[in-house]
Amino acid sequence: MKKTVLVSGGAGYIGSHVTVELIEAGYDVVVADNMSNCDMTCFEGVKKITGREDIPFVKMDFCDAAAVEDLFGRFKIDAVIHFAAFKAVGESVAKPVMYYKNNLGSFLNVLEAAQAHGGCNVLFSSSATVYGEAEKLPVTEQSPRLPATSPYGNTKQICEDILRDTVKATHAAGATGAINGIALRYFNPIGAHPSALIGELPRGVPNNLVPFITQTAIGKRECLSIFGNDYPTPDGTCLRDYIDVVDLAKAHVVAVARMLNGKMKADYEIFNVGTGRPVSVAELVNSFEKVNGVKLNYRFVDRRPGDVTAIWAETSLANEELGWKAERSVEQTLASAWAWEKHIAESNKK
Numbered sequence: 310m311k312k313t314v315l316v317s318g319g320a321g322y323i324g325s326h327v328t329v330e331l332i333e334a335g336y337d338v339v340v341a342d343n344m345s346n347c348d349m350t351c352f353e354g355v356k357k358i359t360g361r362e363d364i365p366f367v368k369m370d371f372c373d374a375a376a377v378e379d380l381f382g383r384f385k386i387d388a389v390i391h392f393a394a395f396k397a398v399g400e401s402v403a404k405p406v407m408y409y410k411n412n413l414g415s416f417l418n419v420l421e422a423a424q425a426h427g428g429c430n431v432l433f434s435s436s437a438t439v440y441g442e443a444e445k446l447p448v449t450e451q452s453p454r455l456p457a458t459s460p461y462g463n464t465k466q467i468c469e470d471i472l473r474d475t476v477k478a479t480h481a482a483g484a485t486g487a488i489n490g491i492a493l494r495y496f497n498p499i500g501a502h503p504s505a506l507i508g509e510l511p512r513g514v515p516n517n518l519v520p521f522i523t524q525t526a527i528g529k530r531e532c533l534s535i536f537g538n539d540y541p542t543p544d545g546t547c548l549r550d551y552i553d554v555v556d557l558a559k560a561h562v563v564a565v566a567r568m569l570n571g572k573m574k575a576d577y578e579i580f581n582v583g584t585g586r587p588v589s590v591a592e593l594v595n596s597f598e599k600v601n602g603v604k605l606n607y608r609f610v611d612r613r614p615g616d617v618t619a620i621w622a623e624t625s626l627a628n629e630e631l632g633w634k635a636e637r638s639v640e641q642t643l644a645s646a647w648a649w650e651k652h653i654a655e656s657n658k659k
């Protein structure tokens with residue numbers, strides 16, 4: 310019997326890549342999204358890549374408890390990957406209530422429905438943001454979670470705790486309604502599917518580095534601002550662990566299989582999903598220019614409030630336990646990001 314995985318927020322950037330990998334690994338996937346931060350471009354791309362026109366798609370808001378309950382009634386869901394959340398750090402500072410209500414509310418509804426329908430395997434999309442400005446690098450899963458610097462970051466920490474507590478309580482309560490949980494802490498996901506049919510499609514001015522780079526290269530933005538060149542790093546710009554989105558998507562597939570095949574070592578587990586390789590902003594910009602043969606217009610400006618100096622992952626737990634390792638080079642990933650930006654530009658001409 311094929312297992313069914315629900316992907317909440319499955320029409321978005323990471324969700325669409327995960328959907329492709331799940332289908333290619335032989336799972337049935339139900340995609341559900343309220344389309345608040347995306348259009349159908351990526352879902353259409355998923356159908357093209359997989360050659361599957363019949364992927365169930367449900368337009369719904371995970372903050373609507375009745376709709377979530379209804380979804381779990383309609384499909385026999387073996388695992389949920391929960392992406393449905395707001396993700397802009399700056400916006401979360403301006404609109405904390407909106408962020409807490411949406412990001413916590415939607416997740417609570419998923420857990421409630423999962424319990425009511427006999428239990429489930431739940432994979433939560435967490436972030437390296439939970440580590441804050443770490444004292445010791447690279448960060449391991451045991452590194453302390455520092456107080457979040459934004460409501461967005463706080464929702465990631467709180468949702469991890471909600472999952473941990475729910476897993477514990479439902480296992481203590483007995484066999485029915487038990488929830489197994491995995492939190493994957495992503496570092497900086499970038500790039501696009503090699504087909505260039507799905508990728509990141511930010512609305513308005515991008516907050517994240519790579520979409521800003523590709524939009525500058527294509528002429529949508531005049532100039533990339535590099536936030537700070539006076540950090541205590543080798544070239545003065547921040548260090549991050551940029552993880553290819555397809556590699557990241559594959560980590561979800563192995564994590565789901567681990568849950569479904571009873572291979573977990575604890576009922577709630579956490580894994581860093583990164584490459585283990587720090588790359589500076591300036592290095593990333595230079596690599597982009599070199600690999601794609603384009604010149605980027607950029608300038609150095611003041612630091613962006615809230616940015617940490619450096620963060621990268623210790624990945625041995627994911628490597629050993631999940632049998633997963635990031636495979637694509639930064640160059641390959643930056644080439645894929647550029648191919649995607651050009652694909653969008655071509656589609657917009659039509």
Ligand code: UD1
Pocket residue numbers: 396398436437438459461462496497498516517518519521533534535536537547548549590613615616617
């Ligand atoms: C942020 C979030 C992270 C989230 C990720 C993806 C925090 C602290 N960070 O990571 O949780 O998962 O976005 O949504 O919560 N930069 C520039 N110019 C730009 C844009 C960025 O120089 O126009 C620099 C930043 O200063 C940073 C690096 O590029 O050093 C990466 O920035 P960004 O892509 O926004 O990701 P993070 O802030 O690391």
